[in-house]
Amino acid sequence: MALYDHLGAHPEDRDGVAGTRFAVWAPNAESVSVICDGNGWNPGSDELWGSSSGVWEGFIPGFGPGDRYKYAIRSRSGELLEKSDPFAFYAQHPPHTASVCWNLSGHRWEDAAWIDHRRDTDWLKAPVSVYEVHLGSWKRPKDGRRYFSYAELAEALCNHCEQYGFTHLELMPITEFPFDGSWGYQATGYFAPTSRFGTPDDFMAFVDVCHQRGIGVIIDWVPAHFPTDAHSLARFDGTCLYEHADPRQGYHPDWNTLIFNYGRDEVRRFLTASARFWIEKYHIDGLRVDAVASMLYLDYSRKAGEWVPNKYGGRENLEAIDFLKELNVELHRDFPGVLTIAEESTSWGGVSHPTYNGGLGFSLKWDMGWMNDTLRYFEREPLYRSYHQGELTFRSVYQFSENYMLPLSHDEVVHGKGSLLNKMPGDVWQKFANLRLLYAHQWLNPGKKLLFMGCELAQWTEWNHDAQLDWALEGQPYHDGVRRFLGDLNRLYKTHAALHATDCDPKGYVWISGDDAARSVLAFMRRTADHSRNLLCAFNFTPVPRPNYHLGVPVAGYYKEVLNSDADIYEGGNVGNQGGVYSEEIPSHGHKHSVEISLPPLGAVVFDALTGQAIPPRPAKAIEAKALPSNDSKRPR
Structure with a gap:
């Protein structure tokens, strides 16, 4: 039996009589009684019986859920204390301080699916x-x-x-x-x-x-x-x-x-x-x-x-x-x-x-x-x-x-x-x-x-x-x-x-740039433990846009912009990367590949590194139009 199932006020039937069983720990008390509406809040009217464990117990017939009560505790020095129940399940609305008897078995829970989900989830790897x-x-x-x-x-x-x-x-x-x-x-x-x-x-x-x-x-x-x-x-x-x-x-x-x-x-x-x-x-x-x-x-x-x-x-x-x-x-x-x-x-x-x-x-x-x-x-x-x-x-x-x-x-x-x-x-x-x-x-x-x-x-x-x-x-x-x-x-x-599976795992974090204090820029990579998913996160802590900013990356591919704090839908200035950027085989920041991005002012951008078949085809370069011979000399002047 849990401690709160024993101590406190518990409605029950005794020999066919409905009432409430009380139990309170007060090992140094001279006497303990229940004071309530039913006895006019008179100390001594409903006394509890003490034991060698220091727990005082008793049963009051007719007392039930919704009834208010306190314990009247007479100390060994003769002081009378009126105390609320430390194990009370309910209490009066402050500033009133009486405890209220309550039966906790009235609610029918319908959350079994959530409890199963909670039990089976590793929350260190979950959002x-x-x-x-x-x-x-x-x-x-x-x-x-x-x-x-x-x-x-x-x-x-x-x-x-x-x-x-x-x-x-x-x-x-x-x-x-x-x-x-x-x-x-x-x-x-x-x-x-x-x-x-x-x-x-x-x-x-x-x-x-x-x-x-x-x-x-x-x-x-x-x-x-x-x-x-x-x-x-x-x-x-x-x-x-x-x-x-x-x-x-x-x-x-x-x-x-x-x-x-x-x-x-x-x-x-x-x-x-x-x-x-x-x-x-x-x-x-x-x-x-x-x-x-x-x-x-x-x-x-x-x-x-x-x-x-x-x-x-x-x-x-x-x-x-x-x-x-x-x-x-x-x-x-x-x-x-x-x-x-x-x-x-x-x-x-x-x-x-x-x-x-x-x-x-x-x-x-x-x-x-x-x-x-x-x-x-x-x-x-x-x-x-x-x-x-x-x-x-x-x-x-x-x-x-x-x-x-x-x-x-x-x-x-x-x-x-x-x-x-x-x-x-x-x-x-x-x-x-x-x-x-x-x-x-x-x-x-x-x-x-x-x-x-x-x-x-x-x-x-x-x-x-x-x-x-x-x-x-x-x-x-x-x-x-x-x-x-x-x-x-x-x-x-x-x-x-x-962003969540490696919140507590160093395998999921790679510094890209932490030392560009002059421009107040930071960048790091968030990764899954198997490195199958990679997100590049870059920050500009100044109000100055940073176009053509180079960052080394450990993964080659297409970096799709998935979040930009400066987007116009957030009331930003809409400085961005037109959907994403391709990495180039140009070494930077200790990595073999790098990307060139636009960092918005006072902004953060996040790129999802797409690899393999997920990489969209590069757009064809525009063909420059050759200048045709001028016929101006043949025109009438």
Whole structure:
């Protein structure tokens, strides 16, 4: 029996009497009772029985799904605490904090085909293009007085993902949370989808619809810390039960939150049960684990003297490391095809390596270094980019050291950082050209993709969690150009194996030109592992067109232009290559063959290398017309 099948509130019949069985872990409590509408919220009216395991249990007849409750916990010091259920499946809409009894067996799943597909897919070799969403601010009803429901959001988001070609949704935390301003990253309900958008059944239906439409669902999951709210986990039974008692280990100064005690078996089992719960009960396809770096380092965001070294005198959090390894092993063993993704911002080695090779066992790791270097480069005026070419080329040193995801997430468009569009230098045309170039650079480089909502609309303003996206931008030419380009990028990424099958394999990447800093040009080849498909990707990071630009290529043939960020359909200047170019047996860049291409200003071009019978015949050279003898001398003057 899973932990969440035992602890919490579970409707059942006993001797023909319908009611609910309660069980809660509070080993240091003097007494525990259930308070609810049925007993007038009176502590002591419905007492639970304790045991040597520290679990208090009892049965209340007549109590059932939809009924609200809390636990009244009397500590050994005499303090009376009113706590929500750590294992509650549902909760009141914030700011109310009671737990709500719920039966999770009501939804009939119809996503068997997707689950089979998920299990049989090697996601490291498959396209993974993630659309990151904050459900409360993606789109809102016109009156602005409520949120759209899970059901309303499911159809709309699936349509949106299909329009742009995204393969997965990533939901910012939907585990119940009290404060809107935390965006869900300070959870109080590790087993309850937030009631802001509907019931647990509604959220099951949301995931089911996505799966039937062929779209995976990833959720942000936060085992790194939890809030200090009095109704939640903090000092749950009057003692530091879930958190460390020593604030040097148990208090997070950045977020005014508490840190789980990973050295306590019951806490690890609680967190592991939560991770399993979302996959088992809600068919979730992946967990993006937030703030992993803060879990790995005991001195994270702390000064000397503000942290406690491990038993070897080091700064590594050995208990947290063991927990993450155990969690990843268990999830990958029991749920093949489910992704675990680490938001880890340091150079910790082996985050996405198997545990048997000394790694942490995650499927993927966010490449925060790529994000920081790339945005820093793009924010520079093109005039100065030639001095900073290394910000784009440095990644090649480590790009296959982990299984990477390239993120442009919500963190890059909040707190005064501005929108991606407004980070770009230049006039309006150049800003949009730069933004298309940024997306091309992200999608064409090796690694899975993630883009935050609103970036596809090319918003002028940064994200505001209290308002919906700026949907009025749809229909405006420059913005529509970005939208069309992003959709075409995703379609290219999904249909050309060279762009996704070797995202995590060095066999699929060949540098062509990384040292032309003077002209701010980069070029590389993306390939399948057997080199049967090859895509040449070239970038010009200045507003100066580069005609007749020579690039060496490892494959002879016809290079068909399959994407150009400067095409007029994207509101570009339409500097291109008239469909493609033929390679010539002219050595360049260490290769025997080369091509001569036109590089558009602030643009990226992609060529599919066609070989053998796929090469179209070269057009016949035009025959020059010979000048005829002039008869002018014979004409009358």
